[in-house]
Amino acid sequence: MTKALPSVSRPAVPGFATFEEPHHSLLIDGDGEPDFGAIQTSEDFLALKRRVTRFILPATVLFLTWYVTFVLLSAYAADFMSTRLFGTVNVGLTMGFLQFVTTIIITMAYARYSKKRLDPQVEKVRALAEIDEELA
Amino acid sequence: MTGTNTAINLSVFGIFVLLTLYIVYRASTRNVSASDYYAAGSSFTGTQNGIALSGDFLSAASFLGVSGAIAVNGYDGFMYSIGWVVAWLIGLMLISERLRNTGRYTMGDVMAFRMRQRPVRAAAANATLVISLFYMIAQMAGAGGLMALLLDVHSKVGQAIIIAVVGIVMVLYVLVGGMKGTTWVQIIKAVLLLLTVSLLTIFLIGKFGFDFSSMLDRAAQKSPLGEAVLSPGVKYGATDLSKIDFLSLALALVLGTASLPHVLMRFYTVPNAREARKSVVWATWMMAIFYSCTLVIGFGAMALVGTDKITGAPGGENSAAPLLAFQVGGTVLLGIVCAVAFATILAVVAGLTLTASASFAHDVYANVIKHGEADPRDEVRVARLTAVCVGVLAIVGGIAANGQNVAFLVALAFALAASANLPTLLYSMFWKRFNTRGTLWSIYGGLTSCVLLIVFSPAISGSKSSVFPDVDFAFFPLSNPGIVSIPLSFLAGFLGTVLGGEPADPAKQSEMEVRGLTGIGSGLR
Numbered sequence: 001m002t003k004a005l006p007s008v009s010r011p012a013v014p015g016f017a018t019f020e021e022p023h024h025s026l027l028i029d030g031d032g033e034p035d036f037g038a039i040q041t042s043e044d045f046l047a048l049k050r051r052v053t054r055f056i057l058p059a060t061v062l063f064l065t066w067y068v069t070f071v072l073l074s075a076y077a078a079d080f081m082s083t084r085l086f087g088t089v090n091v092g093l094t095m096g097f098l099q100f101v102t103t104i105i106i107t108m109a110y111a112r113y114s115k116k117r118l119d120p121q122v123e124k125v126r127a128l129a130e131i132d133e134e135l136a
Numbered sequence: 137m138t139g140t141n142t143a144i145n146l147s148v149f150g151i152f153v154l155l156t157l158y159i160v161y162r163a164s165t166r167n168v169s170a171s172d173y174y175a176a177g178s179s180f181t182g183t184q185n186g187i188a189l190s191g192d193f194l195s196a197a198s199f200l201g202v203s204g205a206i207a208v209n210g211y212d213g214f215m216y217s218i219g220w221v222v223a224w225l226i227g228l229m230l231i232s233e234r235l236r237n238t239g240r241y242t243m244g245d246v247m248a249f250r251m252r253q254r255p256v257r258a259a260a261a262n263a264t265l266v267i268s269l270f271y272m273i274a275q276m277a278g279a280g281g282l283m284a285l286l287l288d289v290h291s292k293v294g295q296a297i298i299i300a301v302v303g304i305v306m307v308l309y310v311l312v313g314g315m316k317g318t319t320w321v322q323i324i325k326a327v328l329l330l331l332t333v334s335l336l337t338i339f340l341i342g343k344f345g346f347d348f349s350s351m352l353d354r355a356a357q358k359s360p361l362g363e364a365v366l367s368p369g370v371k372y373g374a375t376d377l378s379k380i381d382f383l384s385l386a387l388a389l390v391l392g393t394a395s396l397p398h399v400l401m402r403f404y405t406v407p408n409a410r411e412a413r414k415s416v417v418w419a420t421w422m423m424a425i426f427y428s429c430t431l432v433i434g435f436g437a438m439a440l441v442g443t444d445k446i447t448g449a450p451g452g453e454n455s456a457a458p459l460l461a462f463q464v465g466g467t468v469l470l471g472i473v474c475a476v477a478f479a480t481i482l483a484v485v486a487g488l489t490l491t492a493s494a495s496f497a498h499d500v501y502a503n504v505i506k507h508g509e510a511d512p513r514d515e516v517r518v519a520r521l522t523a524v525c526v527g528v529l530a531i532v533g534g535i536a537a538n539g540q541n542v543a544f545l546v547a548l549a550f551a552l553a554a555s556a557n558l559p560t561l562l563y564s565m566f567w568k569r570f571n572t573r574g575t576l577w578s579i580y581g582g583l584t585s586c587v588l589l590i591v592f593s594p595a596i597s598g599s600k601s602s603v604f605p606d607v608d609f610a611f612f613p614l615s616n617p618g619i620v621s622i623p624l625s626f627l628a629g630f631l632g633t634v635l636g637g638e639p640a641d642p643a644k645q646s647e648m649e650v651r652g653l654t655g656i657g658s659g660l661r
Binding site for chain 2: 034036039048056071082099119125
């Protein structure tokens, strides 16, 4: 675990805001608690939020649309869904099974994305409040 | 299925119960603190927890109910499987990690995080109790049907006694084992269940020369509905209204899963958000495999046992899988399948009991009554007491609902969860302005509208498959209320917030958002 600024120590007297200390990357308040407001507006956190949204939003829209399409077709296009594809297996059953497949694909894609793109960024943000975490 | 065969079945079942009770007992010797009782000290790995998560989720509804629904209604029964697999994406991407980072033991922890504590915790506990009870009643009804088949008990009194025994055993698990013991039961049961259905599936499909198409062909020949059973519409296609019922069911299934209190609570038994995510990945794989198998088992039962024999058996639709086991493997396989199904019911009900008791003890007793200053030992004592009360209620409800399709009953619990919990969770995580009033409106709005619509639906009265077939006060035409109550709850939460009440606390909102995404301040690593 690498810390952002391992050499920076906490203010000697907790409870006093110290202006001498470089406060730019350790987002903890005078009591050693994380300063959530400051973290929330920090560049690193905003970047994390953007990365989360960039995956979750399209993926959620995609799988819900695909699911609802399947349900609506089952309810209102029964003839189309009964079209035989191979043997007695019809379009509906195949589409249903494909729902399983897409679920697995999205799950694995998210797991991979989180590991590569989200977890490292979470570590970065956590480093902003690292000292607090160690004392806690 | 009488005489010596009953003895075989009973002994297989008895051995399982004793074995798991022993494991629960062994796992729980150091079971003292509240964290141990509620969340197993957050000591499980993502993999273990993922298996336990599928154990918690794969209930009698999934095994007996879904395979039965497919065996009788074909395609329309398959809908359950699909909804329940796809639903995990919501749990994975929107709920699990944020929940682990923000809460400690219950759903109320998260809902009340940035709101006024007491009213919101009370509301969350109410929702948890109602949903868990509905879910449990369904499981108990499944237990009744299963035992009816296994021991050939046809009398309602005999089945009622069986339901009571199941209820008592499951309360024992919870009292003795707490979360750690219950989790081990889930893990053992999930592995057993998955092994059983996989082997049964391979065997069945092998019987048809590994040709799924010819199996379907045979199933359609044996079904009184013929080819139609492979297409949508057998159960839900008759009228415009029944089609809307189908949409309503589909919506409840996909939105309810990740807001079931006992599923949510499973995200607390791991040490951090990464492990919570890993749990869901594991669970999703197991679900996809399991529900693919139920497709084969359902149509297999249709092809080999026949729809008429299934609906005529004690236990009705729920008996498809056991009957199929008897058909292909005789009494021994029947005994095994029944024991696994039983294990399933016991484990799920134990998980539900634990969730309900944790919610009452942690949210209501510790935070509402004692203002957050309860002695943790008392809190655990209250939780244990609640477990007993909840068990009694579930037994009574289970006896009343005996004979209904379990998957159908469970779908009602999903509608309740999707109505009361999902809008609230999503709003509190993603909408800055959401306030205490909005929270209460969306929880109670969703919960009460859903309960009322169920009470006045054909599920309860007015048709021959109702709980009370002889009276008719069903003025709401849909048997699953999700399509009305879920949007209503979203609307109530929105209106409650924008129409006033004290504004949201921005500092708390910052804390919740930062903590939810990163875990800062949660003490988790």
